[in-house]
Amino acid sequence: xxxxxxxxxxxxxxxxxxxxxxxxxxxxxxxxxxxxxxxxxxxxxxxxxxxxxxxxxxxxxxxxxxxxxxxxxxxxxxxxxxxxxxxxxxxxxxxxxxxxxxxxxxxxxxxxxxxxxxxxxxxxxxxxxxxxxxxxxxxxxxxxxxxxxxxxxxxxxxxxxxxxxxxxxxxxxxxxxxxxxxxxxxxxxxxxxxxxxxxxxxxxxxxxxxxxxxxxxxxxxxxxxxxxxxxxxxxxxxxxxxxxxxxxxxxxxxxxxxxxxxxxxxxxxxxxxxxxxxxxxxxxxxxxxxxxxxxxxxxxxxxxx
Amino acid sequence: xxxxxxxxxxxxxxxxxxxxxxxxxxxxxxxxxxxxxxxxxxxxxxxxxxxxxxxxxxxxxxxxxxxxxxxxxxxxxxxxxxxxxxxxxxxxxxxxxxxxxxxxxxxxxxxxxxxxxxxxxxxxxxxxxxxxxxxxxxxxxxxxxxxxxxxxxxxxxxxxxxxxxxxxxxxxxxxxxxxxxxxxxxxxxxxxxxxxxxxxxxxxxxxxxxxxxxxxxxxxxxxxxxxxxxxxxxxxxxxxxxxxxxxxxxxxxxxxxxxxxxxxxxxxxxxxxxxxxxxxxxxxxxxxxxxx
Numbered sequence: 001x002x003x004x005x006x007x008x009x010x011x012x013x014x015x016x017x018x019x020x021x022x023x024x025x026x027x028x029x030x031x032x033x034x035x036x037x038x039x040x041x042x043x044x045x046x047x048x049x050x051x052x053x054x055x056x057x058x059x060x061x062x063x064x065x066x067x068x069x070x071x072x073x074x075x076x077x078x079x080x081x082x083x084x085x086x087x088x089x090x091x092x093x094x095x096x097x098x099x100x101x102x103x104x105x106x107x108x109x110x111x112x113x114x115x116x117x118x119x120x121x122x123x124x125x126x127x128x129x130x131x132x133x134x135x136x137x138x139x140x141x142x143x144x145x146x147x148x149x150x151x152x153x154x155x156x157x158x159x160x161x162x163x164x165x166x167x168x169x170x171x172x173x174x175x176x177x178x179x180x181x182x183x184x185x186x187x188x189x190x191x192x193x194x195x196x197x198x199x200x201x202x203x204x205x206x207x208x209x210x211x212x213x214x215x216x217x218x219x220x221x222x223x224x225x226x227x228x229x230x231x232x233x234x235x236x237x238x239x240x241x242x243x244x245x246x247x248x249x250x251x252x253x254x255x256x257x258x259x260x261x262x263x264x265x266x267x268x269x270x271x272x273x274x275x276x277x278x279x280x281x282x283x284x285x286x287x288x289x290x291x292x293x294x295x296x297x298x299x300x301x302x303x304x305x
Numbered sequence: 306x307x308x309x310x311x312x313x314x315x316x317x318x319x320x321x322x323x324x325x326x327x328x329x330x331x332x333x334x335x336x337x338x339x340x341x342x343x344x345x346x347x348x349x350x351x352x353x354x355x356x357x358x359x360x361x362x363x364x365x366x367x368x369x370x371x372x373x374x375x376x377x378x379x380x381x382x383x384x385x386x387x388x389x390x391x392x393x394x395x396x397x398x399x400x401x402x403x404x405x406x407x408x409x410x411x412x413x414x415x416x417x418x419x420x421x422x423x424x425x426x427x428x429x430x431x432x433x434x435x436x437x438x439x440x441x442x443x444x445x446x447x448x449x450x451x452x453x454x455x456x457x458x459x460x461x462x463x464x465x466x467x468x469x470x471x472x473x474x475x476x477x478x479x480x481x482x483x484x485x486x487x488x489x490x491x492x493x494x495x496x497x498x499x500x501x502x503x504x505x506x507x508x509x510x511x512x513x514x515x516x517x518x519x520x521x522x523x524x525x526x527x528x529x530x531x532x533x534x535x536x537x538x539x540x541x542x543x544x545x546x547x548x549x550x551x552x553x554x555x556x557x558x559x560x561x562x563x564x565x566x567x568x569x570x571x572x573x574x575x576x577x578x579x580x581x582x583x584x585x586x587x588x589x590x591x592x593x594x595x596x597x
C-alpha cells in the first residue's frame with residue numbers, strides 16, 4: 001500500500017513538472033513577450049526597459065528555472081495587469097471556482113446515481129432507454145447555450161434567479177446546474193454499467209438465494225460495489241469541472257479562477273495564464289491521486305500497484 | 306494515477322435491436338442532412354451569408370410575426386440572412402470536426418498502438434503522455450494558444466488536434482494489447498512478417514472498429530469545443546459564421562429576440578446528437594463494447 005502511494009506520488013510530481021514546462025512554453029509561443037507587454041505604441045527603448053525589468057533578457061532556461069523555483073513555493077510573480085501578486089489573485093478567486101465545482105458535482109451525483117440505479121434495475125425496459133436517451137441529450141447540449149437558455153427562462157421570464165454576478169447563494173444555482181449537466185451523462189452511464197455488472201455477479205445470486213429483499217440486495221450489496229468506480233470518477237470529474245468551468249464562469253460573470261484565466265488571456269497577462277494552467281492541472285493531479293488511493297482502500301485487489 | 310480511473314468506460318447501451326437501430330438511423334439522417342446543407346446549402350439559399358443590410362436587422366424567423374419572405378430564418382443584428390449563415394456555419398463545424406479527428410487520431414493511434422504493442426518502457430512513456438495530457442485543462446489551454454497566436458480556422462484545428470488525442474490513445478493501446486497475442490498475429494510472426502507489416506496490416510485493421518467509435522465521440526467533442534472557443538471570442542474569427550460565434554453575437558439581443566441564440570444552438574445540439582447516435586449505433590453494430 002505504501003509503495004503504491006509513493007509510486008503514484010512520484011508519477012504525479014513528474015506530471016506536474018511536465019505541465020510546468022508546457023505552461024512555460026505556452027506563454028512563450030507568441031514570440032517576444034516584451035513586445036506584447038509594451039503594447040502597440042511602444043518604442044524600441046520602452047521594449048528594452050520592459051525586457052530588462054521583467055528579466056526577459058535572460059536565456060530561456062534560466063527564466064524557466066527561476067519561475068519554477070519560485071512557483072514551487074507558491075510564488076507565481078506579479079500580474080502585469082492587476083498590479084497584484086498572482087498568488088493573491090488566484091487565492092482570492094479560488095473559493096468561487098471551488099464552490100461552483102462542489103455545487104455542480106453534488107447536483108450531478110444527486111441526479112445521476114438514482115438515474116443510473118433505476119436504469120440498471122430496469123435494464124432493457126423503456127425506463128432504461130429513457131435514461132440512456134437523457135444522457136445522449138445531455139452530452140449534446142452545448143453548456144454555454146444551456147446557460148443562456150436558463151438565463152432567459154429562469155432569469156428573465158420567471159425572474160426567480162439572478163442572471164449574473166456572485167453576491168448570494170442564488171448566484172450559484174444556474175451555473176451549478178449547467179456545470180452538473182457536463183458531468184451527468186458520464187456519471188449516469190457509469191453507475192448504470194457498474195450496477196448491471198454487480199447485479200449479475202455471484203454474491204448477488206447468493207444474496208438472492210438467501211432470500212434477502214430486493215431493496216436490500218440493490219442498496220446494500222450491489223450499490224456498494226458499483227460505487228467504487230463512481231467515487232473515483234467523481235473525483236476525476238471534479239478536476240475536469242474545475243478546469244472546464246471557465247466557459248460557465250465567463251457566461252455568468254462569476255469571478256472565479258476560470259474567469260481570471262480568460263481575462264488574462266485577453267490581456268496578455270502571461271504570469272497569470274501560466275499560473276492558472278499550473279494550478280488547475282495540479283488540482284487535477286491531486287484529485288486523481290486521491291481517487292487512486294481511495295480505490296485501493298475500497299478494493300483490495302487494486303493494492304498490488 | 307491509473308489510467309483505468311480516467312478511461313471513458315464503454316457502456317453496453319440497451320441494444321435490443323429495434324430501438325438501437327432506430328437511433329442509428331436517425332443519427333445517420335441527421336448527419337447526412339447537415340453534410341448536404343454544408344455542401345449544397347449556399348447554392349440553394351439565394352442570400353449571401355456576409356452581406357449586411359442595416360435596414361433589415363433582427364427580422365424574426367418564419368414562425369413568428371413580422372417576418373419577411375426573403376429571410377426564412379430572419380436576419381441577425383447586422384441584417385445578414387440567418388439561414389445562409391446557418392448553412393455556411395455547418396461547413397465550419399464539419400470541417401473542424403473532421404480535421405481535428407484526423408489530426409488527433411494520427412497522434413493518439415500512433416502512441417496507443419506503439420505502447421500497447423511493445424509494452425515495457427515504450428508503454429510507460431505512452432502512459433505518462435496520456436496522464437500528462439489528461440491533467441491539462443483543455444479549454445483554458447486552447448483559449449490561451451488561440452489568444453496568443455491569433456484566431457483562425459487552421460489554428461483551432463491544430464490546437465484541438467494536439468489536445469484531443471487522449472481517448473484515441475487509451476482505446477488503441479487497450480485494444481492493441483488484446484489483439485497482439487491472438488492467433489493471426491502469431492501466424493504472421495511465424496510467416497516471417499516484419500514488425501511494421503504486423504502493426505499496419507494485422508493490428509490496425511482489427512482495432513479499426515473501436516477507433517471508428519472513438520472518432521465519432523471526438524468529432525462531437527471537437528465541434529462543441531470549437532463552438533465554445535468561438536463563443537468566448539477566441540476561435541473562428543468574424544465575419545465567418547461559426548455557430549458558436551453566431552450565439553456570441555446574438556447574446557446581447559437574446560432577451561428580446563431569443564431566436565438569435567436558439568437557432569444556431571439548436572443546430573449545434575442536433576448535429577452533435579446525430580454524431581453521438583451514429584457512434585452509439587456503430588458500437589452496437591460492431592459489437593465493440595465486448596472488447597473494452
